[in-house]
Amino acid sequence: MRRAKADCTIAGMTSSHWPLFALRVSTPRLRLRVPTLEDLDALAELAAEGVHDPDVQPFTVPWTDAPPAERARGTLQYHWSEWAAWRPSAWSLNLVVALDGVIVGTQGVSAKDFAIRREVSTGSWLGRRYQGQGIGTEMRAAVLDLAFAGLGAEYALSAAFADNEASFAVSRKLGYREDGIDRHVVRGRPVVSRRLRLDRAGWQARRTVPVTIEGLAACLPLFGL
Template identity: 40%
Template sequence: MPQPSEPPVTLERTLEEIWPPFGLRIESPRLELRVVRETDFPAYVAAASSGVTHTTRNPFRQAWNEKDPEALIRASLPFLWSTRSAVSPEHWHLAFGVFLKDSGDETSTAGQPGHGAPAELIGMQDCYAHDWPILRTVSSGSWLRADRQGQGLGAEARGAMLLWAFDHFGAEYAESGAYTWNERSRRVSESLGYFTSGTQRVPDAHGVEPEWEHLFRLPKNDLLRPGFHIRVTGNAELKRFFGDD
C-alpha cells in the first residue's frame, strides 16, 4: 500500500547566506561599513547629490558628482549593480556604504566599536582587487557628504577598511591615488603610512585636460595603525565564498 509522500524540505536561507558580500560588517567607533543594497539607494542618491567636495577642481576621475539627481541615478545605480558581477575569487569590488552610527552608539569602551545600529549613509568607501590570489593588493576610492567632511570620518573609514583587509582578509599591500593638488586626500593616505610610489599623467574628471596623479602604496607591515579597534562579522563566510578560507 503506497505511503503518503512527505512534504518537500524547504531550506530557507537569508540573503547574507546566499550572497556573503552582503553579510560583511566592519564596525569602527563611529562608523559601520557594509556593501550597499537596493534599500540603501535612496539614501545613497541623497548623500551623493547633496555635495561631496569643497575643492574648486573636481577630485574624481569622472565628474559623476556634478550630475543632477536624475542623471546621477541613471549613472550611479547601474555602476553599483555592476560591482556585484565584479565579484569572483580573482577579481572583486566591494562597494561599502559608510554609515554614521547614532551618537549614543559611538563607543562602548575607549576606542572600541559601539553596538548600535547604523544611522545615516554619509558616503562610500570602495575596496577592490584584481588578480587577488596572486597580488593580495587592495585598491580603494571614497567620498563623503560635504557636511560630514573635516571630522576625521574619511580617515576612520579608510583606516577601518585597511584593518579589515590586512588583519582579517589576507591583504599584503594597499594602493590608492589622488591628483597632485588634492592635499586632503594625500594627508589621509600619509597618516595611515602610504608612501608615494610614483606619478602618472591622466585625464582630468571631464576628460579635457591632463592631470598629474600621485600613486600611493602601503605594505601591510608599514600601516600606521589607527587608534581604534574594529569589529568584523561575516568575514569567514566571505572568505569561503571566495574559496579563500
C-alpha cells in the same frame, strides 16, 4: 528609531549564495556594510546634493559632473554593476558608511588576482556636510583592517590628484608612502595623480583605530581565498 529600522531591513537581506550581505566592519563611530536598496537611495541623495566643490574634479571618471538626478541614478547603477561583475579573481567591495544610523558616504576596496598578488586598492567619497570630521580617516582605517587583518593583504594602494590635500592627509595619517605618478585627461586637460602604497609593516605601525569584523568567514571564497 531610524537606526533600528535600518538594522531590521538589513537583517532581511540574507543569501547563502551571497554572504556579503552579512559582512559588517565597525569602528567606534562607524558601521560599514554592503548596502540595501534603502541604503543606496540615501547614498544617491547624498550624491545628488554634491560631493565636492563644482570647480574641482577629484575623480578620474568625472561622474559628479552629471546633473543631480543623473548622479543619483548613476550611483545606484554603479553599485549594481559591481555586484554583477564580481569574480573571485576580480572583485570590488563597495560599502556604505553609517554614522549613528545615517548614511554619510561610501568606502570601497578592490583587487585583481588577490589570492596571488595580495594587493588591494581603495576609494571613497563622503557627502559634503560630513567632510572635515575625521570620518574619511576612520572609514579607510576600517577597510584597511579588513584587507590586512581579515584577508591577509600585503599592500594597499591609493591615489589622488596632486591638489587633493584632504586625501593625502588621510593617507599620511595611515602610513602610506609615495609610489610614483600617473597622468590622466579630466575635463579635457592633463592631470597628474600621485600613487601611494601602504605595506603591512606600515599599516601595523599606524594602526590606532579599533575595528571589528563580522561575517567574513563565509565570504572568503568570494575573495578567492
